[in-house]
Amino acid sequence: xxxxxxxxxxxxxxxxxxxxxxxxxxxxxxxxxxxxxxxxxxxxxxxxxxxxxxxxxxxxxxxxxxxxxxxxxxxxxxxxxxxxxxxxxxxxxxxxxxxxxxxxxxxxxxxxxxxxxxxxxxxxxxxxxxxxxxxxxxxxxxxxxxx
Ligand code: SF4
Ligand code: SF4
Numbered sequence: 278x279x280x281x282x283x284x285x286x287x288x289x290x291x292x293x294x295x296x297x298x299x300x301x302x303x304x305x306x307x308x309x310x311x312x313x314x315x316x317x318x319x320x321x322x323x324x325x326x327x328x329x330x331x332x333x334x335x336x337x338x339x340x341x342x343x344x345x346x347x348x349x350x351x352x353x354x355x356x357x358x359x360x361x362x363x364x365x366x367x368x369x370x371x372x373x374x375x376x377x378x379x380x381x382x383x384x385x386x387x388x389x390x391x392x393x394x395x396x397x398x399x400x401x402x403x404x405x406x407x408x409x410x411x412x413x414x415x416x417x418x419x420x421x422x423x424x
Contacts, residue, residue, distance in 0.1 A: 281403075282379070282403055282406075282407065283381065283382055284379060284385070284403055284406060285403050286403070287400040287401055287402045287403055287406070288374075288385070288395075288400070288401055288403075288406060289395070289396050289397055289398055289399065289400050289401070290373055290374075290394050290395055290396075290397070290398060290399070290401060291394055291397050291398020291399055292394045293393050293394050293397075294358060295393055295394075296353065296358060297391055297392060297393070298369075298372060298391070298392060299349065299350045299353040299358075299359060299369075300347075300348070300349040300350065300353055301347065301348055301349065302348050303344060303348050304344075304348075305335055305339075305341040305368075305415075305416070306341055306342040306350060306366055306368055306369065307335070307339050307340065307341055307366060307367075307368050307414055307415060307416070308332060308340050308341065308342055308366045308368075309340075309366070309367070309414075310340070312364070312366050312367065313327055313328065313332065313340065315364050316331070316361055316364050319361065319364055320361075328340070330343075331343055331351050331352075335416075337416065339416070342366070352365075366414060367412070367413070367414030368413065368414035368415050369414075370414070371409045371410070371412075371413040371414055371415075372392075373385075373388050373392055373394070373395055374401070374405075374406045374409040374410050374413065375388075375410060375413045375415050376410050376413055376415065376417050376419060377415065377417070377418065377419045377420060379406065379410050380419045380421075384419070384420070384421075
């Protein structure tokens with residue numbers, strides 16, 4: 278049996294900047310301490326203040342960016358998009374090549390329902406995809422997989 282992933286031929290993705298993944302629904306945007314330090318410095322606040330204003334703990338003890346009351350990411354602007362784009366967390370940079378989306382073609386198709394960038398634009402090679410997925414910045418939990 279081949280060890281090649283189901284996406285051996287690569288996957289197409291090009292972001293349309295629609296903002297769906299940054300807005301409108303609850304979710305975790307995990308941020309490492311190094312990323313938090315960089316964001317705090319960029320915003321001109323100390324690290325404790327940054328965490329107080331912009332992050333929360335996840336149930337498993339990690340750190341996530343917070344959301345606004347409408348579930349938009351705390352750093353999303355309707356006018357400007359992501360206001361910390363150059364310093365956005367790794368989880369944001371590696372989308373859609375997350376372990377949970379790559380678990381099967383069905384998981385990929387599910388991700389495509391909320392992201393119009395999947396299936397369009399440049400073909401990303403399987404090797405690049407696998408490298409991104411191995412350190413995707415997420416919890417790595419795959420919905421529907423046995424615990
Ligand atoms: S949902 Fe997809 S296409 Fe829209 S901004 Fe997010 S990554 Fe880009
Ligand atoms: S940090 Fe930026 S890219 Fe990441 S979810 Fe928030 S607004 Fe979107």
